[in-house]
Amino acid sequence: LIEHPPAVIFTTAFDEYAMRAFESHAVDYLLKPFSKDGFEKAVKKWREQHPSQGSAPAELLETAAMSPSQSQRIVVKNGAKIKIIPAHEVLFLEASDDYVKVHTREGSFLKNKTMAxxxxxxxxxxxARSHRSYIVNVxxxxxxxxxxxxxxxxILSNGAKVPVSKSGYSKLRTVLGL
Structure with a gap:
């Protein structure tokens, strides 16, 4: 019925369900607590069994990452806490090595994503992308x-100054309706 059924790795603290999991064509059955290495082995096992679908997980992750909810919020780790920042509270984003610094009125937070x-x-x-290293909330x-x-x-409402390149200025004029 389904051309490419989903790959399922069961993770549970109960070993009595293992047989039923494999009867339903599970990739693997990991007992909690399991290690990162154990999980990676299970994923590797699936990839070896399905070489033609190797790029599918990456495509699915990219599609999920671009869901409408992602455009409305940014989730960052702040120490041991997870902070959810509504997009409308973001003043601007700044490239910072392999991270992006998310600037809000509350402070700045690093996110392991790209400007793109x-x-x-x-x-x-x-x-709008105002500069190769900046995206600004107009x-x-x-x-x-x-x-x-x-x-x-x-110049932003909090006094922050964000660089605007020549091409960024053109984009801002369009977005601002100038």
Whole structure:
């Protein structure tokens, strides 16, 4: 019926259900607590059994990451806590090595994603790439000032200054309706 049935790895503290799990064509059955290594072996086992579908998990993850809910919030780890930041509270995003720094009125938080990822998932009517290292929430822009020859600076409602490149200025003008 289903061309590519989903790969299922059961994770439970009860070993009495293992036979039923394998009867339902489970990839593996891991007893809790299980190690990261054990889980990786189970995934490797599935990939070896289904080489033509090797890219499917990556595609599924990318699709799930771009779901509408991801465009409305950003989830970050803050020490041992997980913080959910509504997208409308984000002032701007700044590239920082292999991370993106998410700036809010409460502070800055690091997220292990790329600027390209955020450019794809965030609402293009609310967020614009102002510079190769910055994405700005246009709702917080109070003015655009000339800076150097071809550059500009976006001044935000909290006083933050975000660089705007020549191409970024063109994008901002379009989004702002100028």
């Amino acid at each position: 990822y955020f450019e794809k998932v965030l609402d293009a009517q609310q967020f 709702q917080y822009i109070t003015r655009l000032d000339q800076y150097e020859k071809d550059g500009h600076i976006a």
